[in-house]
Amino acid sequence: MADARALQARLDQQRHAFAAEPFPSAATRRDRLARLASMTRHHRDEISQAIRQDFGHRAEAETRLAEVVPLLMAIRHTRRHLKRWMAPRRAAVPWRLLPGKARIHRQPLGVVGIIAPSNYPWSLALMPAVDALAAGNRVMIKPSEQTPTTSALLARLVERYFASEELHVATGDADTARDFAALPFDHLLFTGSPRVGREVARAAAANLTPVTLELGGKAPAIVAEDADLAHAARRIAFGKWLNAGRTCIAPDHVLVDAARLPAFIEAIRAVVKEFYPQGTAGDDYSAVPGEASRSRLEHLLDEARDHGCRVIELGERLTLSHGTKLPPTLVVDPTASLSIMQEEVFGPWLPVIGVRDFDAALARVAEGPCPLALYAFTDDPTRRRRLLEQTRSGGMVFNDTLWHYVVPALPFGGIGESGMGAYQGETGFLRFSHQRSVFLQARRNAVGLLDPPWRRWWLRLLGL
Known part of the structure; x- marks a missing residue:
């Protein structure tokens, strides 16, 4: 102390x-x-x-x-x-x-x-x-x-x-x-x-x-129309549920074409089952420490439920002596006014939001506060260029999550x-x-030519 x-x-x-x-x-x-x-x-x-x-x-x-x-x-x-x-x-x-x-x-x-x-x-x-x-x-x-x-x-x-x-x-x-x-x-x-x-x-x-x-902040993950859903789900799941979502650059929410939203949810289900075959009881899934953190996260989820959001828990809750294993959980289409969309989740809840198309997702990110990280799943060079030019974030990752942090030559900041x-x-x-x-002045130099008294013709000659 x-x-x-x-x-x-x-x-x-x-x-x-x-x-x-x-x-x-x-x-x-x-x-x-x-x-x-x-x-x-x-x-x-x-x-x-x-x-x-x-x-x-x-x-x-x-x-x-x-x-x-x-x-x-x-x-x-x-x-x-x-x-x-x-x-x-x-x-x-x-x-x-x-x-x-x-x-x-x-x-x-x-x-x-x-x-x-x-x-x-x-x-x-x-x-x-x-x-x-x-x-x-x-x-x-x-x-x-x-x-x-x-x-x-x-x-x-x-x-x-x-x-x-x-x-x-x-x-x-x-x-x-x-x-x-x-x-x-x-x-x-x-x-x-x-x-x-x-x-x-x-x-x-x-x-x-x-x-x-x-x-930190609310790091979005955009899944464009040309993205491979299985690959996107796998990389988002890795970034989201590492350390039970308590990573400042974890994907905070996902924006995906509304027509592909059900398929994306199923892809997430499959990868969570693959990553954690024993569920939250397995040794590879971490706990959320502290009563305050657990209580805050439960409030976010309860509010979403109360407002009619579909909540999909992909595991069981497990209470430990010093923390709680809260399962990977999807919150489908929460409205912008809910707390889960107003503040950084910083936990294992993942809002997944259906949008009209890539342009709608891009506009939503561009209009929001600058996140510490932005993730986008697309192989289209034009879409990548638009993301780089029309949005701001601390870091930008294409077709993956988190890994920019462990590249020693890349600056990390918000x-x-x-x-x-x-x-x-x-x-x-x-x-x-x-x-x-x-500045090191040479012993012999011409700067004395700039000393007063100044004559106009001389200043013009020197381009001053």
Whole structure:
């Protein structure tokens, strides 16, 4: 547990360490990343067990697939390209300033704060840390209070592998998170809901702390007329029910040609039975942790039922000691006014909505708030181009879901309601760097010709 004074003292410690080493060498940065990889690789079984305990149940394969592997891939990519990212960049110089030279130097910001969510408590705490450490910063992490076992493990392992002035984990409750957000970091990254994101942004604004916000949203999946329904159903089911739907980039709802809606529903039924042959009782289907999350999701479903929506549950509910296994569930044609269509589902309910045609689906997405991800199933180049040009989203995936997140070279971030700023790969390196402008004047130069007193004919000759 950390109070405001202890957090400030830790920040001061990291600031002093940064002042003593304001530009860590590539070797130092690579070493820190290597330790982060070793910590994750050597303790992956403990990580899986801790998350399983916090969730009530979490499929081990999901933890490895979504928490461990993307982090190790990101570290490997970053270490491979780090030297090139750190190198100064040449900048063009106007002819009037020649033979002067211009460079862009990428400098560390200082101390970066990270506030992590509960749905992926390991990877979403450490993925931004990869970029911040690579950029030469010191890092403080506030993991979610909703995953106390995983947070305690993260704090314990970080203390073993890192000096506190390099990387520190501050555990605690919601009050600790508020105190953390109010610290005068050099940059603050938050992943979570838009409601809490606004509070974090307000707290950071008091210190003029720059923020990156990853806020999720209602990610649509469009199934165009030329799409293979079986393939679309399979990829949407994978993206939706990984981690029981508690993924910020999970398909939130599906827009499909109304004439093909019954066939799509049957395709979803078949793939859910294939993915989870033992239903929710199987080891491969994860639980929704916490009473508050379960209650919120049940309210969304009850409201949809009360308003006449067809609700298709593809399994049984199973109550566990620390969570609930809520089955994959389809909600057919909910109206736009229902809560399930107004807020991010963030659970295993999947609204499926029949639309007139692709143009209607495109218009619906274009008119709505910008999602963190947009998915479209079509092989038509014209449709793909229209989606890219006429819609906005944090990421765009054709004929699949989720996988853009695990491509280390792709930036990950939202736009509008789904957040601001992006990280990962070189984009993340730049996010946590200051691009310092440097101009080197030659000993012999002609800029003195621009000194006063100015004569009009001379200014015209110089094109001024």
